[in-house]
Amino acid sequence: MKLLLDFFPIILFFIAFKFAGIYVATAVAIVATIAQIAWLRYSRGKVEPMQWISLGIIVLFGGATIISQNETFIKWKPTVLYWLMAATLASGQLFFRKNLLKSLMGAQLELPDNAWRVMNWSWIGFFTLMGIINLWVAYNFDTDTWVNFKLFGGLGLMAVFVVGQALYLGRYMKSDESPKQP
Structure with a gap:
């Protein structure tokens, strides 16, 4: 269910684009993202900072697309979001000496600092x-x-990358099974 909620605006954007074009799809993505954030706020009482940032970016770039009737703005939106995430992770590591992935996922994964x-x-x-x-x-x-590409290529590349990460991290996972004694 969480996965569907995460991809809800992208899927609606794709469907709206196929039936009504880029400008309607952009408006649908804005409304869907606002609805997604509202639902998260209502159901969980909390919205993650990155979700708020994503909302701001879709409203800003989507709004610019609709107002100017120029699809270039919406095409830049994923890049801005990707680069913002990269910059956030890099800034945490370089300037604050803090691994933000470890901060977010350290409770679920026990890994050496190098990993x-x-x-x-x-x-x-x-x-x-x-x-x-x-x-x-x-x-x-x-x-x-x-x-x-935004829907299928981006998700496909993400899936391949995550599988690669899982394979890399697999060497650090501890097995719950203890060796059997004869």
């Missing part, structure tokens, strides 16, 4: 690369291709 550092830098690299790829697709292909 946390590798994971943090790999996410920084991934988000940076995703921002570049988004712009490359946005400026080298038509809007329909960009929308398809």
Whole structure:
């Protein structure tokens, strides 16, 4: 259910684009993101800071797209979000000497500091690369291709990256099974 809620605005954006075009899809994404945040606030009483930032970015870039009737703004939105996440993780590591991934996930994963550092830098690299790829697709292909990439390509690359992370982290996972004694 949480996964569906997380992708709710993207899925509605995709469907609206296929039936009504980029400007209607952009308006739908704005409304869906506002509804998503409202639901999270109502059901959990709390909204994560990154979700508030994402809302601000979709309202800003989506609003600019609708007002100017220029789809370039909405095409920049994923890149800005990816680069903001990369910059946040990098700033935490470089300026504050704090691994923000470890702060967020340390209760769920027990890893050596080196593994946390590798994971943090790999996410920084991934988000940076995703921002570049988004712009490359946005400026080298038509809007329909960009929308398809945004949903299927972006999610596919994320899935491949997460599987790669899981394989890397697997070497640090402790087995719950104790060796059997003869």
